[in-house]
Amino acid sequence: MKIPLLTQRQTSDQDLVSEITPDVSVVVPIYNEVESLPHLISAISQSLTESGLSYEIICVDDGSKDGSQELLRELTKTKQPYLRAILLRRNYGQTPAMAAGFNYALGKVVITMDGDLQNDPADIPLLVEKLNEGYDLVSGWRKNRQDAALKRLLPSKIANWLIARVTGVKLHDYGCSLKAYRAELVADLNLYGELHRFLPALAFIEGARITEMPVRHHKRQYGKSKYGLDRTFRVLMDLLTIFFLKKFLTRPMHVFGLFGLGCMGLGTIIGMYLTFVKFGLGQSIGNRPLLILAVLLLLAGVQLFSFGLLAELLMRTYHESQGRPIYRVREILDSARQA
Ligand code: UDP
Ligand code: MG
Numbered sequence: 001m002k003i004p005l006l007t008q009r010q011t012s013d014q015d016l017v018s019e020i021t022p023d024v025s026v027v028v029p030i031y032n033e034v035e036s037l038p039h040l041i042s043a044i045s046q047s048l049t050e051s052g053l054s055y056e057i058i059c060v061d062d063g064s065k066d067g068s069q070e071l072l073r074e075l076t077k078t079k080q081p082y083l084r085a086i087l088l089r090r091n092y093g094q095t096p097a098m099a100a101g102f103n104y105a106l107g108k109v110v111i112t113m114d115g116d117l118q119n120d121p122a123d124i125p126l127l128v129e130k131l132n133e134g135y136d137l138v139s140g141w142r143k144n145r146q147d148a149a150l151k152r153l154l155p156s157k158i159a160n161w162l163i164a165r166v167t168g169v170k171l172h173d174y175g176c177s178l179k180a181y182r183a184e185l186v187a188d189l190n191l192y193g194e195l196h197r198f199l200p201a202l203a204f205i206e207g208a209r210i211t212e213m214p215v216r217h218h219k220r221q222y223g224k225s226k227y228g229l230d231r232t233f234r235v236l237m238d239l240l241t242i243f244f245l246k247k248f249l250t251r252p253m254h255v256f257g258l259f260g261l262g263c264m265g266l267g268t269i270i271g272m273y274l275t276f277v278k279f280g281l282g283q284s285i286g287n288r289p290l291l292i293l294a295v296l297l298l299l300a301g302v303q304l305f306s307f308g309l310l311a312e313l314l315m316r317t318y319h320e321s322q323g324r325p326i327y328r329v330r331e332i333l334d335s336a337r338q339a
Contacts, residue, residue, distance in 0.1 A: 057082065062091050117220075135211050163201065
């Protein structure tokens with residue numbers, strides 16, 4: 001059994017840390033999961049120890065108030081298994097918690113899962129195996145999902161169908177937190193809002209090879225779910241964002257410009273018609289609804305058009321200030337460097 005070089009990691013020498021690469025980093029957001037925590041940690045370490053993979057567990061405490069933080073403090077005092085706890089200052093939400101975990105993960109493969117034991121740590125080695133078949137992301141599919149039918153399963157079925165259609169990534173279960181990522185992919189993913197649900201779609205935008213595999217799912221044993229039905233609306237809004245990002249991130253003018261010119265064109269035609277009515281036919285046009293429409297269309301058109309220009313500038317700033325290329329390289333083949 002390989003434990004990931006525990007002693008080196010615990011030295012104060014910061015440089016050493018960057019040299020240590022465990023096979024797997026397990027990232028778990030924790031918000032008020034004090035009862036589940038000890039079971040979770042031991043189940044993860046048992047599963048990975050049996051598989052022979054070296055690993056680290058990263059628990060990101062998202063401002064828990066139920067003693068999870070104190071428990072993590074205790075658990076990190078014991079040297080086995082190798083656990084790092086990132087304690088956030090307040091409750092930010094699951095997405096920022098996962099983003100924090102991604103930032104601190106050192107492994108070649110990053111696994112995300114929930115802290116409530118609904119995902120089964122025994123599935124981790126299977127996900128890693130699947131990933132090694134040549135994928136960048138393997139998403140879990142809770143085939144036998146153990147949640148309330150009407151409140152959870154139905155909205156999720158509709159959402160999954162919608163997301164698959166809009167994003168073009170055909171997965172059965174976007175909401176499953178249990179996923180495996182190649183580390184290079186994680187480095188390219190920028191998370192905002194509640195976009196953790198759309199990680200496969202974001203990964204797809206980055207050109208990742210994505211697949212899914214059935215995983216186990218259990219009823220929540222301890223604590224309460226942190227979400228209600230209200231998340232449906234947020235999912236819909238996020239879906240719009242993703243749709244826009246996927247299609248127009250590097251060419252916003254193609255959408256705003258098109259609508260802008262369309263509005264302006266229509267407004268001009270109506271305006272010309274009204275001019276003809278006024279001066280050609282000598283009728284009064286002051287009380288015609290068409291006049292209001294023409295003015296509205298012209299104004300909206302100019303606004304959309306200039307918005308598109310601004311968006312083009314913003315997009316350039318976004319890419320150039322962060323040194324983000326507008327493409328992603330999978331591999332470089334170089335005949336001079338062949339072994
Ligand atoms: N979570 C978090 N911050 C939050 C809400 C949730 O870190 O503000 C964590 C939570 O502790 C759990 C995971 O996100 O590990 C998923 O939450 P939950 O199990 O409540 O979601 P559900 O399974 O009901 O969709
Ligand atoms: Mg849960």
